[in-house]
Amino acid sequence: MTQTQFVTALLSPSAPPPDGLTNPDGSPAQKRFDVYRNNVAVGLSDALEQAFPVVRKIVGAEFFRAMAAVYVRNFPPSSPLMMFYGAEMASFLKGFEPVKGLPYLADVARLELALRQAYHAADAAPIAAEALGSLAPDQLMRTKLRFAPAVKLLGSRFPLYAIYAANTGASEGKIANEAESVLVTRPQFDPVAQKLTPASARFVAALLAGETLGAAMAAGGRDLDLPATLGLLFAQSAIIGME
Secondary structure: OOHHHHHHHHOOOOOOOOOOOEOOOOOEOHHHHHHHHHHHHHHHHHHHHHHOHHHHHHHOHHHHHHHHHHHHHHOOOOOOOHHHOOOOHHHHHHOOHHHOOOOOHHHHHHHHHHHHHHHHOOOOOOOOOHHHHOOOHHHHHOOOEEEOOOOEEEEEOOOHHHHHHHOOOOOOOOOOOOOEEEEEEOOOOOOEEEEEOHHHHHHHHHHHOOOOHHHHHHHHOOOOOHHHHHHHHHHOOOEEEEO
8 A cells, every 4th residue: 555545545535445454353444444534634624714714704614615625635735734735725716616606716715825824934024114215316226125025915806805804804895896906914923914006016016026126116107106105015014125
C-alpha cells in the first residue's frame, strides 16, 4: 500500500479500505477505516468553514457543507497546517456548476484568503510618513516604496467590498453593481479590508509592481487623490521602506 493509494481511498467515500489495512483478526478494516475517513472529511470541512465564513453565509450552511465535501475530494491538504488549507477555493468556485449563478463568489473567496494570508504574514516595522518629506521633489519621483508582507490588493469586476461588508456587518448600505478594488493591510494584530477608488487602486498596483512614485502617479491619473492615498497607506502601516 502506497501513500497515494491510502489518500485516494481516504477521500473517496465509497472506496474500500486500502490493501493491507486489516483488523487484529486479519479481516478488512472497513468499519474502522470508514470512521477514520469520516473524521478526516469532517475536520477538513470544518477548516474550510472557518476559512471562508462569508462564502458560507452567502450560500448557506447546508450547501457549503456539501460543497466542501466536493472540494475536499478534489483538493486534499498539501500541508499539515490547516491555516493554509483552501488556497484553491477561488478557482474551484469558478468551475463549480451549482454556484454559476453567483459569479462574484470566487472573488469573495479570494478576499477571505487574502485576509487569512495577511493575518499569518511576517511582521514588519513600518516607516513614518515624514520619511518622504525629507526627499527633494526630483528624488521623490524616483523613489520606490516597499510594502509589508501583509499587504494585498484585489481587483474585481463586482462590488467586492460592498458584498463583503454587507455580509460581515460592516455596512448595510445599498450594493451598487460596479467594479471595486480592495486593499488588505494589517495595521495592528488583525487584517483590515478597505475599498479603494479606481485611481488609488491603479496607483497602489503600480507601487506594488515596483514602479516609482512618479510612474505610479501617472498610472493613477488625474483623479488620484495622492495625499489621501499615501495617508491611508502610512496610517495602515503598509509602508516599511523606500528606495
